[in-house]
Amino acid sequence: TQLLEQSPQFLSIQEGENLTVYCNSSSVFSSLQWYRQEPGEGPVLLVTVVTGGEVKKLKRLTFQFGDARKDSSLHITAAQPGDTGLYLCAGSNTGKLIFGQGTTLQVKP
Amino acid sequence: NAGVMQNPRHLVRRRGQEARLRCSPMKGHSHVYWYRQLPEEGLKFMVYLQKENIIDESGMPKERFSAEFPKEGPSILRIQQVVRGDSAAYFCASSHGGQGGEQFFGPGTRLTVL
Numbered sequence A: 001t002q003l004l005e006q007s008p009q010f011l012s013i014q015e016g017e018n019l020t021v022y023c024n025s026s027s028v029f030s031s032l033q034w035y036r037q038e039p040g041e042g043p044v045l046l047v048t049v050v051t052g053g054e055v056k057k058l059k060r061l062t063f064q065f066g067d068a069r070k071d072s073s074l075h076i077t078a079a080q081p082g083d084t085g086l087y088l089c090a091g092s093n094t095g096k097l098i099f100g101q102g103t104t105l106q107v108k109p
Numbered sequence B: 001n002a003g004v005m006q007n008p009r010h011l012v013r014r015r016g017q018e019a020r021l022r023c024s025p026m027k028g029h030s031h032v033y034w035y036r037q038l039p040e041e042g043l044k045f046m047v048y049l050q051k052e053n054i055i056d057e058s059g060m061p062k063e064r065f066s067a068e069f070p071k072e073g074p075s076i077l078r079i080q081q082v083v084r085g086d087s088a089a090y091f092c093a094s095s096h097g098g099q100g101g102e103q104f105f106g107p108g109t110r111l112t113v114l
Helices: none
Strands: A005-007 A010-014 A019-024 A031-037 A044-049 A055-058 A061-065 A071-076 A085-092 A097-099 A103-108 B005-007 B010-013 B019-024 B031-037 B043-050 B053-056 B065-068 B075-079 B088-095 B109-113
Touching: A010 A019, A019 A085, A019 A103, A031 A071, A044 A055, A044 A061, A071 A085, A097 B031, A097 B043, B005 B088, B010 B019, B019 B088, B019 B109, B031 B075, B043 B065, B043 B075, B075 B088
Parallel strands: A010 A103, B010 B109
Antiparallel strands: A005 A019, A019 A071, A031 A044, A031 A085, A055 A061, A061 A071, A085 A097, A085 A103, B005 B019, B019 B075, B031 B043, B031 B088, B043 B053, B065 B075, B088 B109
């Protein structure tokens, strides 16, 4: 059974701080996706990484896929209150997504 | 360019009734996936369908749950004889391609079983 361990589960920081969320597995994934979910809504796709060692940047967000395609990280620089939300990583091999438990981020002004 | 649509957004059923959840994929997408999010738990895969075919139903409970994606019309997730444990948010996602295709999610249907 493929599992994705996401950490930390909860994170509360002050505006302006940096943070990193980790997503780890013992399994190899052909692709990994990061989503953000607001209360009462569906997950919104942020980025997809497919190549080992790949780094993608989306404004203040930097996503990295491990060389072995077993782990990934999301780094946010200078967090803002608008970054508050639930962040989810999800790995894929055969079509279905395997989700991590999620990281609830709170950025206080 | 409409995204994935789900209806109803909220559904209340009494124990023993049937629940039907509908999902219209994004235009041009022929792959549909259903996921369930239980309170305080993560998203869990249920079933993956392509037009008129079930590709992977490894996450579907063995009884009472079924899914279809007909040639015409939305995908339907059907839960017969609902129980309180079925209360959850059910999300549909669609993709253009199959394996590795980016999945885009709908807003979900929140099912409450009384």
